[in-house]
Amino acid sequence: xxxxxxxxxxxxxxxxxxxxxxxxxxxxxxxxxxxxxxxxxxxxxxxxxxxxxxxxxxxxxxxxxxxxxxxxxxxxxxxxxxxxxxxxxxxxxxxxxxxxxxxxxxxxxxxxxxxxxxxxxxxxxxxxxxxxxxxxxxxxxxxxxxxxxxxxxxxxxxxxxxxx
Amino acid sequence: xxxxxxxxxxxxxxxxxxxxxxxxxxxxxxxxxxxxxxxxxxxxxxxxxxxxxxxxxxxxxxxxxxxxxxxxxxxxxxxxxxxxxxxxxxxxxxxxxxxxxxxxxxxxxxxxxxxxxxxxxxxxxxxxxxxxxxxxxxxxxxxxxxxxxxxxxxxxxxxxxxxxxxxxxxxxxxxxxxxxxxxxxxxxxxxxxxxxxxxxxxxxxxxxxxxxxxxxxxxxxxxxxxxxxxxxxxxxxxxxxxxxxxxxxxxxxxxxxxxxxxxxxxxxxxxxxxxxxxxxxxxxxxxxx
Numbered sequence: 001x002x003x004x005x006x007x008x009x010x011x012x013x014x015x016x017x018x019x020x021x022x023x024x025x026x027x028x029x030x031x032x033x034x035x036x037x038x039x040x041x042x043x044x045x046x047x048x049x050x051x052x053x054x055x056x057x058x059x060x061x062x063x064x065x066x067x068x069x070x071x072x073x074x075x076x077x078x079x080x081x082x083x084x085x086x087x088x089x090x091x092x093x094x095x096x097x098x099x100x101x102x103x104x105x106x107x108x109x110x111x112x113x114x115x116x117x118x119x120x121x122x123x124x125x126x127x128x129x130x131x132x133x134x135x136x137x138x139x140x141x142x143x144x145x146x147x148x149x150x151x152x153x154x155x156x157x158x159x160x161x162x163x164x
Numbered sequence: 165x166x167x168x169x170x171x172x173x174x175x176x177x178x179x180x181x182x183x184x185x186x187x188x189x190x191x192x193x194x195x196x197x198x199x200x201x202x203x204x205x206x207x208x209x210x211x212x213x214x215x216x217x218x219x220x221x222x223x224x225x226x227x228x229x230x231x232x233x234x235x236x237x238x239x240x241x242x243x244x245x246x247x248x249x250x251x252x253x254x255x256x257x258x259x260x261x262x263x264x265x266x267x268x269x270x271x272x273x274x275x276x277x278x279x280x281x282x283x284x285x286x287x288x289x290x291x292x293x294x295x296x297x298x299x300x301x302x303x304x305x306x307x308x309x310x311x312x313x314x315x316x317x318x319x320x321x322x323x324x325x326x327x328x329x330x331x332x333x334x335x336x337x338x339x340x341x342x343x344x345x346x347x348x349x350x351x352x353x354x355x356x357x358x359x360x361x362x363x364x365x366x367x368x369x370x371x372x373x374x375x376x377x378x379x380x381x382x383x384x385x386x387x388x389x390x391x392x393x394x395x396x397x398x399x400x401x402x403x404x405x406x407x408x409x410x411x412x413x414x415x416x417x418x419x420x421x422x423x424x425x426x427x428x429x430x431x432x433x434x435x436x437x438x439x440x441x442x443x444x445x446x447x448x449x450x451x452x453x
Contacts, residue, residue: 020217043375082324118208131176134440135176138437155222
């Protein structure tokens with residue numbers, strides 16, 4: 001190993017820098033403070049936020065946003081963000097990597113499925129007849145209608161609003 | 165005091181019994197809920213944000229703009245909603261260019277976000293603007309014998325540089341509220357552990373839930389008290405899944421803390437929606453005098 005050269009893929013790092021919050025990966029000095037507070041690191045052998053940041057610094061695309069990436073084990077608890085002395089916001093870097101994985105088509109199918117609901121219905125949970133019945137039984141007001149036309153317009157991609 | 169409720173999705177669409185408890189307890193603290201049209205999902209800080217951060221921020225900013233137009237402080241009852249909305253506020257305040265980009269998108273629907281709306285979790289708003297003495301005065305029944313195991317949930321506290329709610333390592337928010345409601349908070353060694361719901365794995369969230377309930381059981385608490393509907397789903401239904409999959413029966417009732425307050429205010433089990441929980445709260449009710 002000692003003779004092997006370390007090759008950094010700066011093209012991948014540049015791409016990460018362009019996803020909002022991804023640019024903070026540059027600040028990581030590998031201190032491991034995030035690992036000590038990470039519940040996913042405590043409960044899963046193959047999840048380690050410091051290692052994820054190291055791989056980001058080396059630009060290891062396949063390991064980070066390939067099919068078997070461990071990034072999806074992150075519990076989104078924000079403990080690393082709280083603890084990091086360098087303002088890396090590791091969870092935000094991980095979410096930026098998730099955005100890249102979605103674009104690459106390697107994200108778990110339930111990520112895209114669950115999030116599609118919001119664009120279509122305005123809510124993240126399915127409205128079922130059962131919940132409407134339960135609301136009625138509890139004497140709660142009817143659910144408000146969602147401003148779907150507004151939602152559609154602000155989510156449309158166009159050249160004037162899109163900066164990325 | 166008039167406030168705008170931002171109900172989100174989990175509470176009205178999955179756990180309306182908790183919405184009922186909010187609607188029945190807040191007026192007893194002198195809070196008037198002013199309903200506003202036009203809110204959507206916050207959107208959720210786990211799945212939707214994982215898909216596309218810019219779209220996540222755009223929808224959040226639209227909700228903030230709607231709230232701002234309405235002209236009162238806003239409360240959420242969900243730690244996920246407050247996480248999204250406060251982080252969106254933070255990011256837009258931190259980065260002027262981002263604010264301009266987002267407002268360009270909002271302009272298409274004649275909206276604009278200015279960064280002036282005040283938004284908090286209901287429990288924080290009550291602590292800071294109503295006062296826990298008002299909570300105490302609303303209490304009619306003694307819950308002193310009810311021992312409530314604390315579960316904070318992550319997003320109400322962290323990151324503290326955005327949330328500004330409490331010390332993220334040594335918080336008092338829930339303990340103080342439980343005491344004001346007249347019940348007895350019980351520390352447990354996993355009270356700051358994540359519920360695991362945001363982790364996209366089948367087993368790990370159950371491992372975490374099991375660790376938390378093992379600690380609550382050891383603490384001798386009668387129930388768990390929390391303030392996040394996502395954590396609630398991990399724990400109420402989660403205990404049944406653990407019983408089925410792993411043969412471990414904790415059977416510890418999980419109570420959203422405004423339901424607990426409702427009981428202290430003299431409301432019935434049905435008025436605070438506890439009858440709709442999977443794990444029944446009988447052993448808690450027995451201790452109320």
